[in-house]
Amino acid sequence: MDVLLGFCTKRLNQQFRKVKYTNQRPAVNVHITDTRLKAYDATESLDSLTTKSPCWRYEREWRIIERKSETNLRSDKNGYYSIPINDSLSSIRIGSEMPKEDQEEIVNLARTIGRLNIYKMSLDPYKYRLKRHHI
Numbered sequence: 508m509d510v511l512l513g514f515c516t517k518r519l520n521q522q523f524r525k526v527k528y529t530n531q532r533p534a535v536n537v538h539i540t541d542t543r544l545k546a547y548d549a550t551e552s553l554d555s556l557t558t559k560s561p562c563w564r565y566e567r568e569w570r571i572i573e574r575k576s577e578t579n580l581r582s583d584k585n586g587y588y589s590i591p592i593n594d595s596l597s598s599i600r601i602g603s604e605m606p607k608e609d610q611e612e613i614v615n616l617a618r619t620i621g622r623l624n625i626y627k628m629s630l631d632p633y634k635y636r637l638k639r640h641h642i
Contacts, residue, residue: 509605510613513598513624516569524553526568528561598624600639614642 516523533554556572599617601610610627617623626639 509602511600511602512596513600514595515597516595523569524557524572526563526566526570527554527558528564529558530561533558594622596620596623598626600626600628601642603628603630603637 535552535555553572557570559566559568599613601613605613614625617625625642627642628637628639631638
């Protein structure tokens, strides 16, 4: 049950970081201060947040990473942060196994936004890949 959001990065005022795909896990040296883990090297920390196994390469993933102390974002009661997306959201891809009720809720919400390409993903019967169908 997945949803993939597509963005027009030219319209989004966030710093994107491309995920690296490698068989080697990044090393992160940490120490504890005031009951918090802190990395000795910011680059090591960033590498640990932007590195995945090559088996995920097909995702071609990018991530937005911001330090809580460097942003004016506020978390909701569940601890989630909202990132202003302005008019940068361009598409939604709905996973092939998503329950129909959830799919309908997402499609209805997306249609209130307008100008979005909405796709339902399905498994290709002959190849190891997903096919997208415009809704």
